Amino acid sequence: MLAENVFPPVPSELIMPFAAFQAARGELHWAGVIVSGTLGSLAGALPWYLAGRLLGLERVLKFAERHGRWLTLSRGDVEKAERWFCRRGPLVLVLGRLVPGMRTVISLPAGISSLPTLRFLLWSALGSTLWCSALTAVGFVLADQYERFAKVMNPLSTAILVGLLAWYLLRVVRFRG
DSSP states (O other), X not given: OHHHHHSTTSOHHHHHHHHHHHHHTTXXXXXXXXXXXXXXHHHHHHHHHHHHHHHHHHHXXXXXXXXXXXXXXXXXXXXXXXXXXXXXXXXXXXXXXXXXXXXXXXXXHHHHTTOOHHHHHHHHHHHHHHHHHHHHHHHHHHHTTHHHHHHHHHHHHHHHHHHHHHHHHHHHHHOOO
16 A cells, blocks of 8 residues: 555555455454555655655646656646645545545645644545545455456456556656646
8 A cells, every 4th residue: 555655556456455355364354454554555645745745836846847757747737636635625635545546646735735744644544544444345345256256356457457557658658747
C-alpha cells in the first residue's frame, strides 16, 4: 500500500484482496490486514503531503512541468487536485483515498494548503481505512472461491501488471505537461 501511494500504477485492488485471502485462510488476521494497509497508505501519502507543504504550489507546479512525465503527473493534475481540495476541504482526503489515481495526488494540495499534519493524518486514515476495509471484505467474500479465483487471477494479475507497465510507458511517451 505504501508503494501504491508513492507510485500510483501499483494497484491496491490486487494487493489488499490477496492479503484478505491470506487472512481468510488463517495465515493473517483480518484486522491486521486493514491496519497494515491503512498504515502503508498513510506512509505513502506523507511524502506527497510533505512535498506540498515544504515546496508550496508554485514549486510543485514547476516540478510537475519539469519532471511530471516520469510520475505521469501534469501541472493540470496538480491544479485540479488543488482546486478540488480548496472547494471541498479535508473531506476530499477521505473521498480521494477511494479514487484510483487521486489517492496520490490529493496529498499534495493538503500540504500546499498547510493543513495541520494531525488533521491530514486523521482524514487520510479515515479514507484509507474505508478503502482497505472494502478491499479486505472483497477478499473475504471471494475467499471461498479462492481455488477458482486463483486459476483466473494468476494469469489475469500478470496481464494487469504487464498492462499497467505498458500504460505507464505509454503515458510517459505521450505525456504533455
